[in-house]
Amino acid sequence: MMSFNNVSDPRRQNKILRYKAPSTETNPTLEDPTPDYMNLLGMIFSMCGLMLKWCAWIAVYCSFISFANSRSSEDTKQMMSSFMLSISAVVMSYLQNPQPMSPPW
Amino acid sequence: MRSVHLLVPALLLLLAFPVSRGRYNDDFDDGEDIADFDDNDFAEFEDMNDDQAAEAETAPPPRASPSSQPEEEEEDEDEATVELEDGLDGFEDSEAQDQDMYSKYDQEEFEGIGDMEKGHSMKDPLIIHTVPAHLQNSWESYYMEILMVTGLLAYIMNYLIGKNKNSRLAQAWFNSHKELLESNFALVGDDGTSKEAVSTGKLNQENEHIYNLWCSGRVCCEGMLIQLKFLKRQDLLNVLARMMRPIGDQVQIKVTLNEDDMDTFVFAVGTKKVMAKLQKEMQDLSEFCGDKPKSGAKFGLPDSLSILSEMGEVTDGVMDNKMVHYITNNAEKIESIHFSDQFSGPKVMQEEGQPLKLPETKRTLLFTFNVPGMGNTSPKDMESLLPLMNMVIYSIDKVKKLRLNREGKMKADRNRARVEENFLKQTHAQRQEAAQTRREEKKRAEKERIMSEEDPERQRRLEEAAQRREQKKIEKKQMKMKQIKVKAM
Numbered sequence: 341m342m343s344f345n346n347v348s349d350p351r352r353q354n355k356i357l358r359y360k361a362p363s364t365e366t367n368p369t370l371e372d373p374t375p376d377y378m379n380l381l382g383m384i385f386s387m388c389g390l391m392l393k394w395c396a397w398i399a400v401y402c403s404f405i406s407f408a409n410s411r412s413s414e415d416t417k418q419m420m421s422s423f424m425l426s427i428s429a430v431v432m433s434y435l436q437n438p439q440p441m442s443p444p445w
Numbered sequence: 446m447r448s449v450h451l452l453v454p455a456l457l458l459l460l461a462f463p464v465s466r467g468r469y470n471d472d473f474d475d476g477e478d479i480a481d482f483d484d485n486d487f488a489e490f491e492d493m494n495d496d497q498a499a500e501a502e503t504a505p506p507p508r509a510s511p512s513s514q515p516e517e518e519e520e521d522e523d524e525a526t527v528e529l530e531d532g533l534d535g536f537e538d539s540e541a542q543d544q545d546m547y548s549k550y551d552q553e554e555f556e557g558i559g560d561m562e563k564g565h566s567m568k569d570p571l572i573i574h575t576v577p578a579h580l581q582n583s584w585e586s587y588y589m590e591i592l593m594v595t596g597l598l599a600y601i602m603n604y605l606i607g608k609n610k611n612s613r614l615a616q617a618w619f620n621s622h623k624e625l626l627e628s629n630f631a632l633v634g635d636d637g638t639s640k641e642a643v644s645t646g647k648l649n650q651e652n653e654h655i656y657n658l659w660c661s662g663r664v665c666c667e668g669m670l671i672q673l674k675f676l677k678r679q680d681l682l683n684v685l686a687r688m689m690r691p692i693g694d695q696v697q698i699k700v701t702l703n704e705d706d707m708d709t710f711v712f713a714v715g716t717k718k719v720m721a722k723l724q725k726e727m728q729d730l731s732e733f734c735g736d737k738p739k740s741g742a743k744f745g746l747p748d749s750l751s752i753l754s755e756m757g758e759v760t761d762g763v764m765d766n767k768m769v770h771y772i773t774n775n776a777e778k779i780e781s782i783h784f785s786d787q788f789s790g791p792k793v794m795q796e797e798g799q800p801l802k803l804p805e806t807k808r809t810l811l812f813t814f815n816v817p818g819m820g821n822t823s824p825k826d827m828e829s830l831l832p833l834m835n836m837v838i839y840s841i842d843k844v845k846k847l848r849l850n851r852e853g854k855m856k857a858d859r860n861r862a863r864v865e866e867n868f869l870k871q872t873h874a875q876r877q878e879a880a881q882t883r884r885e886e887k888k889r890a891e892k893e894r895i896m897s898e899e900d901p902e903r904q905r906r907l908e909e910a911a912q913r914r915e916q917k918k919i920e921k922k923q924m925k926m927k928q929i930k931v932k933a934m
Contacts, residue, residue: 350664350842351631357668359637359659397593404597408604408680411652439577441589 378406389429393441399426607678615656617824631662653679665845672697694816702808709857713753715781720751729787745769747776758853771836783811
C-alpha cells in the first residue's frame with residue numbers, strides 16, 4: 341500500500357506519454373545548419389586544396405568544426421569521410437609540392 | 446653600396462687564394478723570406494693596395510710575385526681587376542689605374558693582355574643560388590605548417606575541455622533536480638526508443654551542447670520536455686565569438702497540456718527586449734496579444750520585466766502573490782514565461798502559391814531561464830535553478846485551476862473566431878485557386894480516360910455520362926443561386 345503523504349502524490353502511471361523527438365520539418369528554424377555547411381565547405385576546400393595548400397588546411401579545419409557541431413544522431417561515416425578527404429588533400433598537395441607554405445603577406 | 450661592390454672582388458680574391466696558394470707555398474718552401482723580396486716587386490700593387498686597403502687586408506701579401514713570372518702577374522692582374530656586374534661602376538678609379546698599368550707594360554713582354562681585357566667582359570658574374578627551402582634541413586621554413594598544426598591541436602584541446610565542462614554542468618543540473626522531478630513525474634527520462642515506458646533516469650545527449658529530458662506521468666499535464674541549451678564550448682570558433690558578444694547558457698522547459706488542463710488564454714511575461722521580440726515572432730502572441738507589452742511594475746514585478754496578455758483578467762489570474770514572489774526573487778534568471786492554448790511556435794514563412802492550413806496548436810507552458818554566470822558557469826550555478834523548477838510545478842497546478850469567468854470566456858472565444866476568420870480570408874484566394882486547379886485536373890484525367898478507351902461504344906457512353914454529370918452540376922448551381930436570391934428577398 342502507498343505510504344501516507346501529506347500532499348497527494350501527483351504522479352500518475354496511467355498518464356505516461358512516450359517521448360517523441362520534435363520533428364525538424366515543422367520547425368526548420370530550430371535546426372542548426374552549421375555542421376552541414378561546414379561539411380560542404382570542407383569538401384569544396386578539399387577539392388581546391390589540390391591546387392592551393394592553404395585551401396587544404398582550411399578544409400581540415402572545416403571538417404573539425406563540422407565534427408564539433410554535429411548532432412549525436414548524425415552518421416559518423418559521413419564525418420569520417422569528410423575528415424579523411426581533407427587530410428588526403430593536405431597530404432597530396434605536399435607530395436606534389438613539398439615547398440613550405442608562404443604567408444600571403 | 447660601394448662597400449658591397451668592393452666585397453665581391455674580395456670574395457673572389459679569397460676564392461682564388463687557395464688556388465694560387467700552392468704556388469706561393471712552393472716559393473716559400475725554398476726557404477725564402479718575404480723580406481728577401483725587393484720592394485720594387487710590390488711596386489705595381491702599391492696603388493691598388495691603397496684603394497682597397499680595408500677590404501684587401503685579408504688579401505695575402507705573398508701575392509707579390511717576382512716579375513720573372515709573367516703569367517702569375519697576369520693572373521694577379523686577373524684577380525686584381527675583377528669584372529663587375531653590369532651597371533656597377535665602383536671601380537672607376539681602380540680601372541683607370543689598371544688601364545694605366547697596362548699601358549705601362551711592354552706589349553712584347555706581356556702577351557694577350559688586350560685579349561684579357563676583352564675576356565673579362567665575357568665572363569659571367571657568379572650567381573649563388575639559395576638552396577630551396579624544402580631541401581634545407583631546417584624546420585624553421587615550415588613555420589606556417591607548424592602554426593596550422595598548433596591551431597588544430599588547440600582546437601582539439603578546446604573541444605575536449607568544452608565537451609567535458611558541458612557534460613559536468615548537465616550532470617550537476619540533473620543531480621540537483623532529480624529528486625524534485627522524480628517526486629512529481631512517473632517517468633523521468635525517456636528517449637522514445639525503448640519498448641516499454643521505463644525511466645532511463647538520465648539526460649538524452651542530443652549534441653555536445655544540448656541535453657534533453659522528457660518527464661511524463663503527472664496530473665494536470667501530458668508531459669514536460671526540459672532542454673539544457675549550453676554554449677558551444679566545444680567549438681573554438683564559438684568560444685572566440687563569445688569573447689566579443691557574451692551570452693549565457695539557457696534552460697528551456699516546455700509543458701504540454703490537455704484540453705482539460707488549461708482554459709483558453711494567452712499570456713507572457715519576460716524581459717522587455719525578449720517580449721518585444723516574441724510579440725513579433727510568435728504566431729499566437731502576435732495574433733492574440735496585440736497591445737504593447739505592459740511594464741511589470743504595475744503588477745508588483747521588477748521594472749525590467751514586461752507583460753503581454755490577451756486580457757486583463759488573465760494577468761490578474763496568473764499573477765497571484767506566490768507567482769509574483771517567485772518571479773521577483775528570480776527575475777535575473779527569467780528570460781520569458783509563455784502560457785498559451787494557441788501555441789504553434791514561431792511564425793512560419795508562407796510559401797507562395799500554397800494554401801496554408803491553420804497551424805496546429807497545442808496548449809503549452811513555455812519557460813526560458815538564463816543560467817547565472819553568463820558563460821562562466823560553474824556546477825554550483827546549476828543548483829540555483831531549483832527554485833525555478835518549483836515555480837514550473839506550481840504553474841502547472843495553477844493553470845489547471847485557473848478558469849475564466851463567463852465574460853472572459855466569451856471574449857476569448859470571439860478572439861479565436863476572429864483570428865480564424867482572418868486567416869480564412871487571407872487564404873481564400875489561394876484556396877479558390879487550389880480548388881480550381883483540382884477541378885481542372887479531374888476533368889483532364891477524365892478526358893484522358895475517355896480518349897484512351899479503344900472501344901468506340903464505351904467511349905461514347907463515357908462521354909455521355911460526363912456530359913450528364915456536368916449538366917447536373919450546372920443545375921445545382923442554378924438552384925443555389927435561386928435560393929440565395931429568395932433568401933435575400
